[in-house]
Amino acid sequence: MELPVKFKEKIQGLLQDEFEAYLDSYSFPEYQGIRINTLKLGKEAWDNICPFEGLEAVSWCKEGYYYQEGDRPGKHPYYHAGLYYMQEPSAMAPGAYIPIEEGDKVLDLCAAPGGKSTQVGARLGQTGLLVSNDISATRAMALMKNIENFGIRNSMITAETSERLATKFKGYFNKILIDAPCSGEGMFRKNENAVKSWETHGIEHCCTLQRIILEDAYTMLKTDGMMLYSTCTFSPEENEGMIEAFLEKHPDCQIIPLTGVGGIKQGRPEWSDSKKDTLSGALRLWPHHLKGEGHFVCLIQKLGEAFDETKRLSIKKRIKDIPILKEFIETNTHLDINTPIIELKNKIYLQTEDAPDLEGLRVIRSGMYLGEVKNKRFDPSQVLALAYPKEMFKNYIDLQIEDANVIKYLKGETLLIEAPKGFNVIGVMGHPLGWVKSQNGTLKNLYATNWRMM
Known part of the structure; x- marks a missing residue:
């Protein structure tokens, strides 16, 4: 693909000897991943039913795997049972590196379509509270479906600006995840619109949004709380430079150093004005060093006093x-x-x-x-059917993966199966899919209309 000339000149100046290797990464195959839902099954249980051959572990996310070209995980019944989420592998890093503890109140501030929220929700293990927000109500609807498909019970979903949330949640959250709107340089290979947007708008508009979001997140964070800031861009102004400016304004905050694995590199202090070594505690995921499109991750702790006014x-x-x-x-x-x-x-x-x-x-x-x-x-x-294990339902019908009734159910068809009269939960290989209602030897299909397989 043809990259903008200004972008290539900028990246060449930053990467120098690595520039050719970076350009070569655009010829690599597109890496695709799935992340297992640990609310529903562990690694051993997944290994026992995994339908995909040749899965490769993602180094920085213990629940993550690369899948092979030709696999269609979005069409598999296990996807509809909420057993995994499809996610670009480098995008798994923010949700893996934010230190979630049982009982935390967590805000995912720019959450759609839900990859990081489902990751954090699984790590909370149905404890505490997850507030997932996206400024777009349309995107928030997709976010809602993914959270519900994962069976996350302890969640609220909003479609607000960070400023309005900050008026409600002063000093409330233990952890905040900010996958900030950015210039999307890590998306160039996958999305030509990202290239056009970069050429049209540059990075300054994104920098303005990022500064506002960081300030509002600071307001909502408890004392000793942590926020993880991430982008899918390579621009130092949106990464090390953004963190540097934030810390200068808030001396009561500090970077918590993170350690890269599997080809993840440390932050680049030399690309900031202050060149402070602490910025090396951030992480950079580069497409020429690992199997992923690219990301930036930085963990910040708030030490200053904050009062919960929520x-x-x-x-x-x-x-x-x-x-x-x-x-x-x-x-x-x-x-x-x-x-x-x-x-x-x-x-x-x-x-x-x-x-x-x-x-x-x-x-x-x-x-x-x-x-x-x-x-x-x-x-x-x-x-309600997806948020609890099969043992919680008095009438549960379990289908084998090869049973044609599985696909019929997911398409919304009536099933000819004998079952106790009234409501039943139907599932596949021990994992609930949804409700049916049994009458006269048939099962009325209650699978949500907008979830049905086409």
């Missing part, structure tokens, strides 16, 4: 307070759900304890969607 949601309702929901849960599941719930226009959402009040924000999902009360009945959601 208003909590006042919730008194529990499942027992909605008789029709209580009856459904007791009749069809073995679940013992004691966390709060909220009801919005007959739709019911599961909340975390001590959930924040999102009033005034553009909210896509206020907690995990359980289902809807409609005409004196409860219709369960798709995510």
Whole structure:
């Protein structure tokens, strides 16, 4: 492909002797990856059912694998069961390097389409809270589907600016992930529009957005909290230079050094104005050093005092307070759900304890969607089937991977299978896919219409 002349001149000046190797990387095959959902299965269980041959481990992400050209993981039933997420391998680095601990309150500030949120959500292990945000409501809908497909129960999804979030969440989060909007130089090989955008807009607009987002993230971070800043660009102005300027403004913050593996290189202090050695604690993923398109990652800790001023949601309702929901849960599941719930226009959402009040924000999902009360009945959601293991459902139908009914179900077709009357969860190889309703020897297909395989 033809790279912009100004870009080539800039990269040549930065990389010098490495420049030819960098250019050669544009002739390499496109590397594609999947990341296993550890909320649903471990490595041994995955190895036992893995349908793809020749998977290669991604060095910097223990759940990540390269898959072979010709594999079609997006068409496989295991994808629909939420067993893995398809993700460009270098994009796995931010979610792998941010230090998530059980019970953390985490914000993924620029989250769509959901790769990093699903990664962080899996690492939280259904504890704490994950707030996933994207300024675009359209992109946030795709984000929601991926979070729900992964079965993440402790999540909220918003479509807001960082400034508006910062007015709500002062000093609230233990960890913040910022995969910042950037000039996308690491995407040139995959996306010609990224090249056109670079030629049209340059990097200054992105730098302005990055400065605003970093400031707002600082406001939302607790004392001793950490934020991981990342981009998919090579520009020093958006990477080392951006971190340098932020630290000069906030001396109560420090870089937590990260160590690269598998060809990941350290940050380049010499490309900044101050040339401070601490900037070498950042990481750079280059396409001529590893199998990936490229990324920058830097971990920052806030040491200054911060006060949590976030208003909590006042919730008194529990499942027992909605008789029709209580009856459904007791009749069809073995679940013992004691966390709060909220009801919005007959739709019911599961909340975390001590959930924040999102009033005034553009909210896509206020907690995990359980289902809807409609005409004196409860219709369960798709995510309710995906968020719990098969043992939690009283009527579970398990299909083998070669069974033609698996694809029929994912296409929304009626199934001719004998099953206990009423609601059943249907799954593949021990992993739930969704709901059916059994009547007279047939299974009415309740798989979400907008999720169906075409």
